[in-house]
Amino acid sequence: MVKSLVLFALCAAVAVANPVVYTRADVFNNSGKKYTLSVDKDNRSCICLKNTQTAKIFNRDAADMKLFSTSDCTGNYSQLERGATRNNAQWVNSVSMGKSGVPSIGPYECPNYFNR
Numbered sequence: 001m002v003k004s005l006v007l008f009a010l011c012a013a014v015a016v017a018n019p020v021v022y023t024r025a026d027v028f029n030n031s032g033k034k035y036t037l038s039v040d041k042d043n044r045s046c047i048c049l050k051n052t053q054t055a056k057i058f059n060r061d062a063a064d065m066k067l068f069s070t071s072d073c074t075g076n077y078s079q080l081e082r083g084a085t086r087n088n089a090q091w092v093n094s095v096s097m098g099k100s101g102v103p104s105i106g107p108y109e110c111p112n113y114f115n116r
């Protein structure tokens with residue numbers, strides 16, 4: 001436990017020394033309002049969108065992005081290429097995005113990103 005705390009502190013220090021670069025994707029609700037999801041470029045996160053309206057999703061610059069109907073990035077997915085937009089994306093309840101070929105972290109929460 002103490003060891004992992006030390007490791008965490010060390011990682012945090014390294015993160016400060018090397019500013020993290022983010023990879024982003026935009027989600028739009030039915031009224032066209034945009035919310036930008038950001039993930040550390042060197043990692044992959046699963047983001048829960050169950051409570052967030054996703055009329056449209058735009059992958060700005062994520063190397064890899066997968067759309068799921070489950071809320072925890074499990075089961076079948078649909079790939080969304082970098083620079084591509086998916087319309088009629090209301091069925092999407094989670095997305096996994098970031099670096100390719102690494103396991104995703106999370107989701108840790110399931111907010112309505114348009115309402116917080």
Ligand SMILES: *[C@@H]1O[C@H](CO)[C@@H](O)[C@H](O)[C@H]1NC(C)=O
Pocket residue numbers: 029030031032033034053114115
């Ligand atoms: C879209 O999001 C905005 C906040 O950004 C909110 O006020 C509005 O009610 C939302 N519209 C729908 C249809 O969810």
Ligand SMILES: *[C@@H]1O[C@H](CO)[C@@H](O)[C@H](O)[C@H]1NC(C)=O
Pocket residue numbers: 011015020040042043105
């Ligand atoms: C990726 O996530 C792990 C676990 O949260 C973290 O320890 C690591 O520092 C992250 N990588 C980068 C480059 O920030």
Ligand SMILES: *[C@@H]1O[C@H](CO)[C@@H](O)[C@H](O)[C@H]1NC(C)=O
Pocket residue numbers: 075076
């Ligand atoms: C994934 O898709 C296949 C083929 O459409 C289907 O048979 C299977 O039940 C699906 N699995 C899940 C977990 O949705």
